[in-house]
Amino acid sequence: AQKITQTQPGMFVQEKEAVTLDCTYDTSDPSYGLFWYKQPSSGEMIFLIYQGSYDQQNATEGRYSLNFQKARKSANLVISASQLGDSAMYFCAMREAAIQGAQKLVFGQGTRLTINP
Amino acid sequence: ETGVTQTPRHLVMGMTNKKSLKCEQHLGHNAMYWYKQSAKKPLELMFVYSLEERVENNSVPSRFSPECPNSSHLFLHLHTLQPEDSALYLCASSQSRQAYNSPLHFGNGTRLTVT
Numbered sequence: 001a002q003k004i005t006q007t008q009p010g011m012f013v014q015e016k017e018a019v020t021l022d023c024t025y026d027t028s029d030p031s032y033g034l035f036w037y038k039q040p041s042s043g044e045m046i047f048l049i050y051q052g053s054y055d056q057q058n059a060t061e062g063r064y065s066l067n068f069q070k071a072r073k074s075a076n077l078v079i080s081a082s083q084l085g086d087s088a089m090y091f092c093a094m095r096e097a098a099i100q101g102a103q104k105l106v107f108g109q110g111t112r113l114t115i116n117p
Numbered sequence: 118e119t120g121v122t123q124t125p126r127h128l129v130m131g132m133t134n135k136k137s138l139k140c141e142q143h144l145g146h147n148a149m150y151w152y153k154q155s156a157k158k159p160l161e162l163m164f165v166y167s168l169e170e171r172v173e174n175n176s177v178p179s180r181f182s183p184e185c186p187n188s189s190h191l192f193l194h195l196h197t198l199q200p201e202d203s204a205l206y207l208c209a210s211s212q213s214r215q216a217y218n219s220p221l222h223f224g225n226g227t228r229l230t231v232t
Contacts, residue, residue, distance in 0.1 A: 004159075035220055043205055045223035052218060091160070101213025102148035102167040103221060107160040 003027075004092050004108035012114045013082050020067070021077040021111050023092030033095040034075040035105065036066070040088045048090075051075055079113075087115045120144065123208050123224035130198065131232055138193040138227045140208030148213040149191040150221060151183060154205040166191065167213050198231045205229070 003026040013019045025034065036048040051059045051066045059066040067076040079086055089112050093105040121142045130136050142149065151163040165173035166185040180202075182194040191208055205228050209221040 033218060037223075043207075043226040043228070045207060045209070045221075047220040047222065050218055050220060093160075099165060099172045100167040100170070102150070102165045102172055103211055103219065104162060104165065104173060105221060106162075109157075109159050 004094050004106055006090075006092055006108035006111050008111045009109070010112045010114070012116060015084060015115050015117050016081055018078060018080045019082050019086075019113065021079070021090050021092075021113065022074070023076055023108060024072070024074045025092075025094050026073060027094065034066070034068070035093045035095070036064070036075075036077045037091045037093060037107075038086075038088045039091060039110070045091070049077065082115050084115050084117060087113060089113075121208060121210055121222050121224035123206075123227050125227060126225065127228045127230075129230045129232060130195070132198060132200070134198075135194070135196040137195065138206055138208075138229075140191040140193075140224055142189055142191075142208075142210040142222070144210055144212075144222060146210035146212050146222070147188045148211045149185060149188070150209040150211075151191065151193050152207040152209065152223075154207055154226070156204075160207070164193075195229075198229075200231050203229055203231045 005024045032053045034051045038046045049061045049064045063080045065078045089110045091110045092108045096106045097104040124139045148167045153161045163177045164183040184192040205226045207226045209223045211221045212219045
């Protein structure tokens with residue numbers, strides 16, 4: 001069975017500092033994809049960044065980057081220059097399967113990030 | 118409107134009521150999903166539709182009944198729910214033609230309370 005583990009239930013960071021949110025995964029499938037989502041208190045899940053298992057380089061999207069270490073099966077999210085608006089729940093997810101073109105994602109427990117002014 | 122819209126945002130219902138959750142996507146996607154988010158638990162996939170055909174039913178109790186009349190609309194019909202069904206229900210959509218790196222786009226969710 002595939003599994004996502006986020007070991008940090010909560011993190012507190014000073015504004016403007018960089019923060020790393022941990023994610024490890026477990027799969028025997030050589031082809032997989034990893035996603036990070038942000039969920040503010042409003043409830044909406046916002047897609048942040050994607051990393052494919054065959055991608056040669058670590059994914060980056062603005063202030064978000066993914067520290068992908070395939071041998072360790074980890075896909076940590078790095079947020080540079082954190083802002084107050086980054087306070088939210090963050091979820092790591094892995095594509096468990098593709099079903100007739102649809103994605104079946106499995107999610108971790110999430111990390112609650114709080115940015116202090 | 119853009120994105121994925123869910124209505125209502127909040128719903129309180131008794132155990133004998135029948136209600137429906139609605140989801141609409143304006144992204145031109147052709148796959149739609151229902152997820153359940155309970156406190157202190159990871160998101161649980163409930164149903165998946167691709168090209169209006171149900172392709173996944175994750176052992177969800179029959180008191181939850183999905184309906185996908187077209188690729189833009191998804192419903193979740195609820196009847197005789199239990200208090201443990203109280204949760205945030207999230208709808209999502211994705212573009213199935215680019216399955217491997219196509220992210221799911223989520224709505225704001227419906228906060229359901231069963232009394």
